[in-house]
Amino acid sequence: MTTHSPAPAQAARRAQLAQALAATGQPGVAIIPTALEVARNRDSTFPFRHDSYFFYLTGFAEPNAWLVIESSGRSTLFCQPKDLEREIWDGYRLGPDAAPGALGVDAAHSVETLDARMPDLLANQAVVWFPFATHAGLAARVEAWLQQVRNRARQGVLCPTAQRDVCALLDEMRLIKQDDEIATMRRAAAISAEAHVRAMQTSARLLRAGVDAREYHLEAELLHGFRQHGAQFPAYTSIVAAGANACVLHYRADTAALRAGELVLIDAGCELDGYASDITRTFPADGRFTGPQRDLYDLVLASQHAAVAATRAGARFNDPHDAVLRVLAQGLLDLGLLDRSKVGDAEAVVAERAYFRFYMHRTSHWLGMDVHDCGSYVEPGEASEATPERDPLTGQSVLRRPSRILRPGMMLTIEPGLYVRPADDVPEAFWNLGIRIEDDALVTANGCELITRGVPVEADAIEALMRD
Ligand code: GLY
Ligand code: MN
Ligand code: MN
Secondary structure (H helix, E strand, O other): OOOEOOOHHHHHHHHHHHHHHHOOOOOEEEEEEOOOOOEEEOOEEOOOOOOHHHHHHHOEOOOOOEEEEEOOOOEEEEEOOOOHHHHHHHOOOOOOOOHHHHHOOOEEEEHHHHHHHHHHHHOOOOEEEEOOOOOOOHHHHHHHHHHHHHOOHHHOOOOOOEEEEOHHHHHHHHHOOOHHHHHHHHHHHHHHHHHHHHHHHHHHHHHHHOOOOEHHHHHHHHHHHHHHOOOOEEOOOOEEEEHHHHHOOOOOOOOOEOOOOOEEEEEEOEEEOOEEOOEEEEEEOOOOOOHHHHHHHHHHHHHHHHHHHOOOOOOEOHHHHHHHHHHHHHHHHHOOOOOHHHHOOHHHHHHOOHHHHOOOOOOOOEOOOOOOOOOOOEOHHHOOOOEEEEOOOOOOEEEEOOEOEOOOOOEEEEOOEEEOOOOOOOOHHHOOOEEEOEEEEEEOOOOEEEOOOOOOOOHHHHHHHHHO
16 A cells, blocks of 8 residues: 555545535534554554554545544545655655645644644534544543534624534445545455465365474465465454364364364455455365364355355345255254254254254454455445344343345345354264354445355365375
8 A cells, every 4th residue: 555545536535525415414524543653662663553444535644643524525534744864764655745646635633733723624514523432632622612603603603503424424435435445445355265265275285295284374374375475464353263273163263283184274364455355265284174074064064055045136144144044954964963853853943942052153344454344234225123132042132123225235244153162962073163254245236246255165165285
């Protein structure tokens, strides 16, 4: 990612947001800061990662910057001023003089003038919009600016009378990916898929060579694969889980040994130019599934196939999850992980959530700039249709609302799994197996397109890949 990117897509998004502000019927102004730089320890910061909303509207990746959009359509950027000495230490700054030309904003000023200029931008507006509950201290800062506007009341200046969450508008925009976003996500997915292939092949090679092979050796392959193709970061902390570690859902790559006869679960994806990818593959460390591993793997894969078939425009967000549950429930009975005489048939397994001890997460989440991307999971027009239901496991009453209707351009993961901990009532052959298969799906008019299949998913194809 360069310091800034060409601006047309971002300019169109700013115009779209301004229209949404205006459509409320009241003049308003939206204030969107980027992320803060965070200290790691003395003189050292965590790698800076811009705020996703800010980057969506600007393509600008420098820290210490703010965007202001008025319902009139006017946009103002506040950014770090040029400063030769700071640039010698910290690197190039775009600066306010160059920002309108580079980013297409109408005006740009030094961020050092933010407090002085913001009351002018808020004066005579009816609504101030900003991201709620995402930036510590932002609400207090807005209040201080409003106080200054109010101090001018006797001069006839009007002060905003309402504060609203700009995320409500931006989340809906971000949910439907535009062509430039889809193109970037395809590239991110391809890079991550290739890195997974590399990690699988490395695992087989290390075990064939009989050398000490650890989880972190595979993590190193992933990071190499991401960075070699220009991805800036992993999109989240990579999970490389050998053997029983795969049953820890939020495990990360550590020092455990890769052992022949055991599985390895890798959940890792790169972030490229601000967009995430999110892939999980589970494979035998030495490249050959054992019988029970293969049985469980094929069950998870069958459930993923069912979920993929259920993912299309017009379907509901919950449909792929429901499809997974039906397949897993039947398979858990057939493989003897659930006892039919105790839990009944597959329908009862789903209804009573008896599968939950083996499958305790959901099948999908939105994917985009954030790995767990923004966007409501409830269909907006049906949010008031809440039905109380009793959760069979906890006995608590939960409100169920109609889930989101899928539309072309939405991007979601499809990631069923099974995690089997040792237990007296579970066949020992399955103990400590943890399997997840995760792909990234672009919703299309007639179905979905899996953009992560540069890494194979069928057990035979994985074995072939690890033989070569
Ligand atoms: N890697 C995070 C997730 O799969 O949700
Ligand atoms: Mn995921
Ligand atoms: Mn994942």
